[in-house]
Amino acid sequence: MIERLETHVFETVAILGAGLIGSSIARACEASGAAKSVLIYDANEAVRERAKKIALGSICETVEEACTDADLVILCTPVGMIETAAKAASPFLKAGAILSDVGSVKASALNDMLAVAPSYAHVIAGHPIAGTEHSGPDAGFAKLFSGRWCILTPLEDQDEAYQLATAKLTKFWEAFGSTVEIMTAKRHDLVLAITSHLPHLIAYNICATAEDMEQVTEGEVVKFSAGGFRDFTRIAASDPTMWRDVFLNNKEAVLETLGRFTEDLAALQRAIRWSDGDQLFELFTRARSIRKSVIEAGQDTAAPNFGRRNQEDDTPAE
């Protein structure tokens, strides 16, 4: 699904952070021709070494080297490191350069970038709704973003140059096979709180509960995990640093969503305790209708087995 462009979108793209997302962007640039040259920097020396070994592109030893000529600098670090990375990049941004990111939380990332970026650069935050539970430079692949949404949260009421920059960044993601959606950072953080952050929190929590159930040996929980629990463990296999940063930086929306979840769960608990079969049936039927909508929206297939084929055809998302 990645077609080669006839002309690049950007001459030079700098990627700071060569993990799952950064290395996937590097590979997608290569596959699509969206950038003429890609310069990669990672704060972790071992990651830089590994990135060289697997020939990810031009690996730089300093932020300066990566950013000086870049038309787009894209921060691919955990959300908690966006401030640090933006600070490191800012002195080297050229006039008209775009400073963007891929962080799973947008309001905090946007603020962190705006606080340090020079006025002659365009700050446009972004978030590809694509990922896997793996991290690091080896986990990335070019097609990760293909057929997926990418949300951009540009500032409102900006000049023409900024709007042109947003259009270019849109083109860049489209070159990877993504569909770009524009919304405010605040709205992004609320939508993602329910579609991504809460599900991850719940998955982590159920794993903790399972571990703590002393009457049941861990061996048995694991042994019979195919009953549903297994699917939660996959979600909970995601990187702890990344997710810690997500929850610390989207506190308000996550707590609001979690509050609703807890209220709903209390009602379910009551229905079970009082053997209210009708209420259970009604609620389970409603939940099913959301599944139907997900399938109709093409976000999953109705085939059993998660409707997933192999990584070549289809990829899970963050």
Added chain:
Amino acid sequence: MIERLETHVFETVAILGAGLIGSSIARACEASGAAKSVLIYDANEAVRERAKKIALGSICETVEEACTDADLVILCTPVGMIETAAKAASPFLKAGAILSDVGSVKASALNDMLAVAPSYAHVIAGHPIAGTEHSGPDAGFAKLFSGRWCILTPLEDQDEAYQLATAKLTKFWEAFGSTVEIMTAKRHDLVLAITSHLPHLIAYNICATAEDMEQVTEGEVVKFSAGGFRDFTRIAASDPTMWRDVFLNNKEAVLETLGRFTEDLAALQRAIRWSDGDQLFELFTRARSIRKSVIEAGQDTAAPNFGRRNQEDDTPAE
């Protein structure tokens, strides 16, 4: 993975309830030769008609017709209908026949069967840890049980005939490629409460919460469901009747497990509210280790994308 047996395990097997599980057993009998003849009855006329149309086997018009000659009668109805089905079958059980089931809760099913079965029949409850989110006779397939666990919960301290019957039922499931595990009904219900029932309850609940979030249009929740939520909707696509019955019949273990889950969630909520990054990181890291155990136990693969291939190779479980 289903090899043809040289000799049948049973002459005649009666299946009551021709849905996902019942029709899969019929197909697996056919593929493995575990039964010489398979007689199928379903209380729902439309299901019987459909089963005839797709040539599932010998479809009977009455329970009597199905059960009179059967060496094994296996109840494949929702848990709430096991009592009714057992009552219907009991008058026709021959001496030495096995009365079994596949219900997702075992103590209640076992009691329901024991209450009505004649003393000359052997009641042995069972539960294959295999399934999909679909129901009905069309959803079944022969390989559903292949490479999966099947838990049997025979009564303790029984005579030799009973033990022989248990050994035969074990062989029957092994013929489908399952590995049989023996435990008490009570233990089954506790283990499954955490590995299956709680995950389903949580998945249903998060779907309800998502639906209720009015500030976020349903369209957006569905649109960006690939961020994690999608995977919960699949689990919540399961049959409402089946799951209502599970929760009504495994109340005690589910409420106990849910209580622990809620406590753990409150602690997580507090950690987020107080920005306790270390606690989040520590908990997320622990959760990850359970994932590692699941993979090491061969219950899932480390490949991203749920490690699932297609239905031919690998199947999801209940």
